[in-house]
Amino acid sequence: MIPGPFSYRRAASIEEAIALLQQYGGEAKVLSGGQSLIPMMKFRLAEPAVIVDINRVPGLDAIEERNGILAIGGLVREVALERSPLIRQRYPIIADTAEVIADPLVRNLATIGGNLAHGDPANDHPATMLALRAEVVARGPGGERTIPIDDFFVDTFTTALGPDEILTEIRVPAPPPRSGGAYVKFERKVGDYAVAAAAVFLVLDEAGKIAGAGIGLTNVYYKPLRAAEAENALLGQVPSGELFRAAAELAAKAADPTTDLRGPAEYKRAVARTMTFRALEAALSRAQAAS
Amino acid sequence: MERVPIQLTVNGQPYQAEVEPRMLLVHFIRDVLNLTGTHIGCDTTSCGACTVLWDGRPVKSCTVFAVQADGGEIQTVEGLERDGQLHPVQEGFWEEHGLQCGFCTPGMIMTAVALLQENPDPSEEEIRKAIAGNLCRCTGYVNIVKAIQYAARKMRETAPATAGIAGGE
Numbered sequence A: 001m002i003p004g005p006f007s008y009r010r011a012a013s014i015e016e017a018i019a020l021l022q023q024y025g026g027e028a029k030v031l032s033g034g035q036s037l038i039p040m041m042k043f044r045l046a047e048p049a050v051i052v053d054i055n056r057v058p059g060l061d062a063i064e065e066r067n068g069i070l071a072i073g074g075l076v077r078e079v080a081l082e083r084s085p086l087i088r089q090r091y092p093i094i095a096d097t098a099e100v101i102a103d104p105l106v107r108n109l110a111t112i113g114g115n116l117a118h119g120d121p122a123n124d125h126p127a128t129m130l131a132l133r134a135e136v137v138a139r140g141p142g143g144e145r146t147i148p149i150d151d152f153f154v155d156t157f158t159t160a161l162g163p164d165e166i167l168t169e170i171r172v173p174a175p176p177p178r179s180g181g182a183y184v185k186f187e188r189k190v191g192d193y194a195v196a197a198a199a200v201f202l203v204l205d206e207a208g209k210i211a212g213a214g215i216g217l218t219n220v221y222y223k224p225l226r227a228a229e230a231e232n233a234l235l236g237q238v239p240s241g242e243l244f245r246a247a248a249e250l251a252a253k254a255a256d257p258t259t260d261l262r263g264p265a266e267y268k269r270a271v272a273r274t275m276t277f278r279a280l281e282a283a284l285s286r287a288q289a290a291s
Numbered sequence B: 001m002e003r004v005p006i007q008l009t010v011n012g013q014p015y016q017a018e019v020e021p022r023m024l025l026v027h028f029i030r031d032v033l034n035l036t037g038t039h040i041g042c043d044t045t046s047c048g049a050c051t052v053l054w055d056g057r058p059v060k061s062c063t064v065f066a067v068q069a070d071g072g073e074i075q076t077v078e079g080l081e082r083d084g085q086l087h088p089v090q091e092g093f094w095e096e097h098g099l100q101c102g103f104c105t106p107g108m109i110m111t112a113v114a115l116l117q118e119n120p121d122p123s124e125e126e127i128r129k130a131i132a133g134n135l136c137r138c139t140g141y142v143n144i145v146k147a148i149q150y151a152a153r154k155m156r157e158t159a160p161a162t163a164g165i166a167g168g169e
Helices: A014-027 A037-042 A078-083 A085-090 A092-098 A112-117 A125-131 A228-234 A241-254 A265-289 B025-032 B088-095 B105-118 B124-130 B142-158
Strands: A007-010 A028-031 A050-053 A063-066 A069-073 A135-140 A143-148 A153-155 A166-173 A179-187 A194-204 A210-218 B004-010 B013-019 B051-054 B057-060 B073-075
Touching: A014 A028, A014 A050, A014 A135, A014 A166, A063 A085, A078 A085, A078 A092, A078 A112, A085 A092, A092 A125, A092 A179, A092 A194, A112 A125, A112 A166, A125 A179, A125 A194, A125 A210, A179 A210, A179 A265, A194 A265, A210 A228, A210 A241, A210 A265, A228 A241, A241 A265, B013 B025, B025 B051, B051 B105, B057 B105, B088 B105, B088 B142, B105 B124, B105 B142, B124 B142
Parallel strands: A007 A050, A028 A050, B004 B073
Antiparallel strands: A063 A069, A069 A166, A135 A143, A135 A166, A179 A194, A194 A210, B004 B013, B051 B057, B051 B073
């Protein structure tokens, strides 16, 4: 399959990339890892007149902690997240997520910025970033703005990014004491999108009660879904199997999956419940192990 | 029609060409350079038959535009053999019957070459994880894993002289 014709512009700097997006308006698409965009172009589901390649823009590929946050550059490849000692030790939920995205060959190119900016509810990072209450940094002609993750996902394949904005960084709050998170995905086979997946981040107080909870769900709603009722049901409670089953039930109720080749809606809802329960258990054991 | 000049090194040999931006790397390799060892399987970023090494990393060349790889170094299965000597990974697939129809083999081999460059002594689990993006519909993967284990042993025995990928200089 051959994509439709387009003009190719390789940006050498973020300023140049933004200027190109401004110049071409809605006709241009940003190319980062290309592992979703290029397949869409081959199917002619996307036919941008101009491709702005940002892969050689410097300064977008760092993973670093500063001022109480983890900052992940928009061009960080999934393989870098999988292998980063910082991510594996301090943010294992992000490593969980990166290592179940597509397959290793795709992960050598795919970027976290693309995974979020694509706005696909089947993508894996959105649920995790909802659970972690991340912020997205967007650069545009007017400078930089920070978008809370809850405002970022607008609709299926639609985010709060303007046509002349580029996602440059994802900011995650550094983990407080006694906190832990996990991402648990059910997929039919390696490389497939989730039937359903759940991201959970828990913070415990000194008595071991739940002081903070974030739950995000993948591929069971028209956009990445925060299971807010399930989060609220956990707050102030002592963790238990019963509590987690009740919260998982609330998460499944919030889901509104569609019947497709991955199964009927009710099955997917049941999978969402089980994934949420397992992610709650995994997050709890990490939170309890963290001092 | 817009054409963009690109310069690439493929299996150690420099090439210059003018390509349409929409030309996929796999089409450049097969149709422009006539290196047909790299196969097109699914054409939908699923099967890994088109795997080549781009600056040492295995990627699906059906999901990269040739213009993106401008200035880069590409390794294909044709670059592995050296003076009539099969690369240890190729030899492993031969010795352990790591293929039946052979369609996935070039991509599988390139992924294995990249794995063994990074990890000369992978566990079976590490091998299976590394080849998770390369689909084989014939073998059930058992002999593919054995072939890669054969290559790993052979490369460790003869390291470092033949441990690198041929054509990389």
